[in-house]
Amino acid sequence: MKVNKVVLAYSGGLDTSVLVPYLKEKYGCKEVICVYADIGQEENLEAIRKKALDFGADKIYILDLKEEFAKDYCMPVLWANARYEGKYYLSAAISRPLISKYLVEIAKKENADAVAHGSTGKGNDQVRFELSVLALDPSLKVLAPVREWEFKSREEEIEYAQKKGIPVFATKKSPYSIDKNLWGISIECGVLEDPFKEPPKDAWQITKDPKDVIDEEVILHIFFENAYPKGFKVKKGSFINSIKSNLKGKIKEEKEFYHFVYEDNELYKLIMDLNTISAFLGIGRVDMVENRLVGIKSRELYEQPAPEILDKALREIESLILDRESLHFKLSNNQKYADLVYYGYWFSPLKEAFDEFNKSLLKNATGEVKLKLYKGNVYVLGRKSPYSLYDYKLATYDKEDAFDHIAGGKFTLVWGLPLRQIGKIKGMGGNK
Numbered sequence: 001m002k003v004n005k006v007v008l009a010y011s012g013g014l015d016t017s018v019l020v021p022y023l024k025e026k027y028g029c030k031e032v033i034c035v036y037a038d039i040g041q042e043e044n045l046e047a048i049r050k051k052a053l054d055f056g057a058d059k060i061y062i063l064d065l066k067e068e069f070a071k072d073y074c075m076p077v078l079w080a081n082a083r084y085e086g087k088y089y090l091s092a093a094i095s096r097p098l099i100s101k102y103l104v105e106i107a108k109k110e111n112a113d114a115v116a117h118g119s120t121g122k123g124n125d126q127v128r129f130e131l132s133v134l135a136l137d138p139s140l141k142v143l144a145p146v147r148e149w150e151f152k153s154r155e156e157e158i159e160y161a162q163k164k165g166i167p168v169f170a171t172k173k174s175p176y177s178i179d180k181n182l183w184g185i186s187i188e189c190g191v192l193e194d195p196f197k198e199p200p201k202d203a204w205q206i207t208k209d210p211k212d213v214i215d216e217e218v219i220l221h222i223f224f225e226n227a228y229p230k231g232f233k234v235k236k237g238s239f240i241n242s243i244k245s246n247l248k249g250k251i252k253e254e255k256e257f258y259h260f261v262y263e264d265n266e267l268y269k270l271i272m273d274l275n276t277i278s279a280f281l282g283i284g285r286v287d288m289v290e291n292r293l294v295g296i297k298s299r300e301l302y303e304q305p306a307p308e309i310l311d312k313a314l315r316e317i318e319s320l321i322l323d324r325e326s327l328h329f330k331l332s333n334n335q336k337y338a339d340l341v342y343y344g345y346w347f348s349p350l351k352e353a354f355d356e357f358n359k360s361l362l363k364n365a366t367g368e369v370k371l372k373l374y375k376g377n378v379y380v381l382g383r384k385s386p387y388s389l390y391d392y393k394l395a396t397y398d399k400e401d402a403f404d405h406i407a408g409g410k411f412t413l414v415w416g417l418p419l420r421q422i423g424k425i426k427g428m429g430g431n432k
């Protein structure tokens with residue numbers, strides 16, 4: 001395959017770094033342009049730039065995509081309540097389409113004839129990169145050299161780079177494969193490959209072990225406007241005192257609370273702050289065996305502290321503002337949505353239609369949810385919304401009860417009519 005100019009999805013890790021000289025040597029690329037997407041990995045961007053250039057990149061784009069990621073990728077999966085196989089909130093799965101979007105954009109701008117990624121042949125990420133790229137620009141070639149290269153170990157990759165005159169200091173590799181962004185962290189490989197083995201303490205990257213967290217009930221109220229989280233307040237106490245200087249939100253001090261507020265373009269900061277708070281409280285750990293798209297089962301750990309809170313809270317608002325049929329129908333789509341995203345179908349008509357559907361249903365998702373965070377758990381204490389369909393007078397069993405009980409009896413009769421007819425037949429000895 002003849003490739004002149006290639007745009008590479010660059011992570012700053014060893015694989016995508018070695019890919020730079022490798023693409024030039026093995027694929028004859030004249031120019032390798034790296035693209036690093038900052039979606040909340042919290043890495044040293046200058047070190048990343050330097051590394052790419054040291055490995056021979058002709059140019060590197062370092063893109064701050066945190067806000068776009070938060071708004072256009074994290075929010076839709078939150079609205080869809082989309083946990084793959086009921087657990088994983090798709091952090092890695094939603095990042096590949098966004099990165100691909102920019103690979104395609106920059107390939108156009110730079111007049112490149114191919115894009116490249118560093119995913120292996122047995123994972124899901126190759127599928128997500130490639131499906132996203134071909135959905136956006138089917139004329140672009142996609143190179144995936146890691147699927148076919150000869151290196152069997154990290155040492156061999158380092159040796160290759162050194163032969164090319166690139167000084168690589170063999171840093172100790174983490175025993176795990178880790179993928180991080182502001183929506184969560186995935187951890188796999190090493191001892192985790194035995195699904196019966198308890199994860200070692202060092203496997204968890206940001207969440208504290210629930211048994212080591214402060215013995216204090218932390219009361220947190222979270223505010224939503226039209227399905228977007230806008231801010232939260234935390235009841236004063238030793239926990240929030242110890243951590244509030246690490247948070248990015250602006251603090252408005254109230255009598256009993258610290259209220260954290262965010263500008264309209266600071267959703268990512270809100271998510272990061274919720275991550276900080278919940279990670280310190282041991283919230284958001286998942287340990288699961290999942291079905292990869294290529295058919296393999298794999299054991300994975302996830303840390304998704306902010307999604308855990310946001311999800312619990314938004315479901316409560318939903319319970320107030322959605323009528324029964326809308327809610328039940330919405331719930332029945334969640335798994336399908338999660339599958340589409342996991343399978344690389346981000347830029348598909350069905351997934352996009354689901355987004356419109358969820359957005360429309362959640363336009364009244366405005367309100368406040370009161371939570372208690374305690375030792376790794378999130379408990380719901382209360383919820384309210386100006387658009388709530390809950391009606392005290394209809395719900396109460398007290399003397400203010402305004403519900404028409406007589407109508408209830410008639411309704412029950414009509415609702416049960418088909419069963420009554422069937423019952424009659426049964427009584428006649430039919431339907432045995």
Ligand code: ARG
Nearest residue numbers: 092093124177178179186300
């Ligand atoms: N199993 C998860 C997924 O498919 C995590 C993948 C993480 N990627 C990685 N290169 N470590 O979404």
